[in-house]
Amino acid sequence: xxxxxxxxxxxxxxxxxxxxxxxxxxxxxxxxxxxxxxxxxxxxxxxxxxxxxxxxxxxxxxxxxxxxxxxxxxxxxxxxxxxxxxxxxxxxxxxxxxxxxxxxxxxxxxxxxxxxxxxxxxxxxxxxxxxxxxxxxxxxxxxxxxxxxxxxxxxxxxxxxxxx
Amino acid sequence: xxxxxxxxxxxxxxxxxxxxxxxxxxxxxxxxxxxxxxxxxxxxxxxxxxxxxxxxxxxxxxxxxxxxxxxxxxxxxxxxxxxxxxxxxxxxxxxxxxxxxxxxxxxxxxxxxxxxxxxxxxxxxxxxxxxxxxxxxxxxxxxxxxxxxxxxxxxxxxxxxxxxxxxxxxxxxxxxxxxxxxxxxxxxxxxxxxxxxxxxxxxxxxxxxxxxxx
Numbered sequence: 001x002x003x004x005x006x007x008x009x010x011x012x013x014x015x016x017x018x019x020x021x022x023x024x025x026x027x028x029x030x031x032x033x034x035x036x037x038x039x040x041x042x043x044x045x046x047x048x049x050x051x052x053x054x055x056x057x058x059x060x061x062x063x064x065x066x067x068x069x070x071x072x073x074x075x076x077x078x079x080x081x082x083x084x085x086x087x088x089x090x091x092x093x094x095x096x097x098x099x100x101x102x103x104x105x106x107x108x109x110x111x112x113x114x115x116x117x118x119x120x121x122x123x124x125x126x127x128x129x130x131x132x133x134x135x136x137x138x139x140x141x142x143x144x145x146x147x148x149x150x151x152x153x154x155x156x157x158x159x160x161x162x163x164x
Numbered sequence: 165x166x167x168x169x170x171x172x173x174x175x176x177x178x179x180x181x182x183x184x185x186x187x188x189x190x191x192x193x194x195x196x197x198x199x200x201x202x203x204x205x206x207x208x209x210x211x212x213x214x215x216x217x218x219x220x221x222x223x224x225x226x227x228x229x230x231x232x233x234x235x236x237x238x239x240x241x242x243x244x245x246x247x248x249x250x251x252x253x254x255x256x257x258x259x260x261x262x263x264x265x266x267x268x269x270x271x272x273x274x275x276x277x278x279x280x281x282x283x284x285x286x287x288x289x290x291x292x293x294x295x296x297x298x299x300x301x302x303x304x305x306x307x308x309x310x311x312x313x314x315x316x317x318x319x320x321x322x323x324x325x326x327x328x329x330x331x332x333x334x335x336x337x338x339x340x341x342x343x344x345x346x347x348x349x350x351x352x353x354x355x356x357x358x359x360x361x362x363x364x365x366x367x368x369x370x371x372x373x374x375x376x377x378x
Binding site (some may be wrong): 006009010011013014017018021022034038039040042043044046047048051052061064065067068069071072073074075102103105106108109117118119122127128130138139140141142155158159162163 | 177183196201269
């Protein structure tokens with residue numbers, strides 16, 4: 001692969017890595033697995049980067065590859081011992097008037113999403129990332145109608161976990 | 165305001181990650197090898213093709229060749245050998261074709277379906293070998309039983325241990341059945357463990373996603 005393609009990939013990936021971290025945080029429960037999954041997603045995005053045509057936004061394309069890796073390709077290397085570290089991750093809320101409520105909500109949200117199954121995690125994640133039903137149906141490969149039905153169920157499950 | 169809207173606001177306001185990875189580290193990661201299940205399915209699949217093919221060659225080249233000749237089974241074995249060779253090539257082609265169609269940029273459902281299809285090719289190859297092996301063994305047994313002194317020919321040292329030939333036939337059949345059942349049992353257990361562990365999550369997710377579209 002040419003250097004310029006590599007440079008372009010590094011720029012694109014570095015500036016969008018936050019998406020990958022969020023996915024790692026909902027699909028893994030400790031920092032070792034987080035790093036493993038991050039690494040596998042990086043490899044998969046790079047391996048397929050030459051197929052990225054640029055007709056869609058890089059981030060949109062990356063959602064698909066990253067979610068596919070988390071759902072279908074990744075296998076935890078170790079038996080997952082839940083050394084939950086959501087609370088260890090320092091969430092510094094970026095709003096000017098710092099509000100600790102949002103920090104707590106964010107922690108609760110991550111904890112709740114982790115209790116969902118893999119497909120529901122993807123649905124909720126895409127909802128939180130403000131993706132349209134069209135995008136969601138294209139990413140997961142289901143019809144828009146089914147995406148809506150599944151999304152409503154996933155949201156209901158999430159609400160139940162958040163507010164038992 | 166919906167309960168989730170509040171949480172969504174917190175989600176949108178979450179900070180950039182503290183674990184930000186530098187370009188140098190991202191570059192290093194791109195040089196590492198993938199450890200995805202697709203890679204494992206490919207490696208294990210290839211190993212299975214090699215294993216079954218070696219087993220086939222070994223069996224067809226054993227010391228029993230003389231006995232096969234005496235039993236007039238050499239022609240049958242030769243046909244089986246070449247037929248098997250064609251089948252292996254067809255299976256390998258299908259396996260390779262399915263494997264290369266796996267694309268991480270596909271939508272999730274299609275990706276999972278292609279991974280499962282690739283795995284199924286190997287599974288069918290295993291079924292072919294087991295069923296083929298059992299069929300050959302049955303044909304082999306029928307021919308032996310229909311050949312005068314067939315069992316004595318196969319097990320000359322054992323023949324003297326039994327009072328009459330019907331006892332020898334019974335012992336022969338029982339031992340063959342036990343061996344076949346044990347072999348199949350071990351294989352099934354091995355496959356369940358191997359692919360069960362590897363594909364449990366994927367199968368579950370695929371079913372979950374495909375459920376609504378059925």
